[in-house]
Every structure is written in C-alpha cells, then in structure tokens.
Amino acid sequence: MRRPFAHEFVLVLAPGGDERAPGAAITAALCGRWEHPPPCPQATCPASPPPLRYRARGGGS
Numbered sequence: 001m002r003r004p005f006a007h008e009f010v011l012v013l014a015p016g017g018d019e020r021a022p023g024a025a026i027t028a029a030l031c032g033r034w035e036h037p038p039p040c041p042q043a044t045c046p047a048s049p050p051p052l053r054y055r056a057r058g059g060g061s
Contacts, residue, residue, distance in 0.1 A: 011022055027033075 013019060013021075
C-alpha cells in the first residue's frame with residue numbers, strides 16, 4: 001500500500017545569493033532548461049503557474 005510523504009526543508013542562501021536559483025535548478029532538472037517560453041513541454045514544470053487554489057495568499061502583491 002502506498003502512503004503519501006511530505007518533504008520539508010529549510011534552505012539558507014549565502015549572503016547576496018540569488019533567491020531564484022533553487023527554483024531554476026529544479027526547473028532545469030525537470031525540463032532540461034530553466035528558460036523557455038510558456039507553455040512548458042513538461043506538464044508538471046514549476047515554470048508553469050500553479051492552479052489558483054494552490055497559490056499563496058496575502059502578504060503582498
């Protein structure tokens with residue numbers, strides 16, 4: 001029987017580090033490159049915006 005497992009981590013960037021770098025690395029690993037026009041050829045690409053119900057709410061624009 002399969003059971004879900006949630007991974008949690010804390011990522012600490014070096015001072016002056018680019019906060020976009022971790023997301024770009026994940027996208028490159030999944031898609032083969034991090035910079036491409038939408039739509040992404042991979043259905044689960046993090047470069048594609050998530051459905052509205054999964055987006056963070058509040059605290060900014």
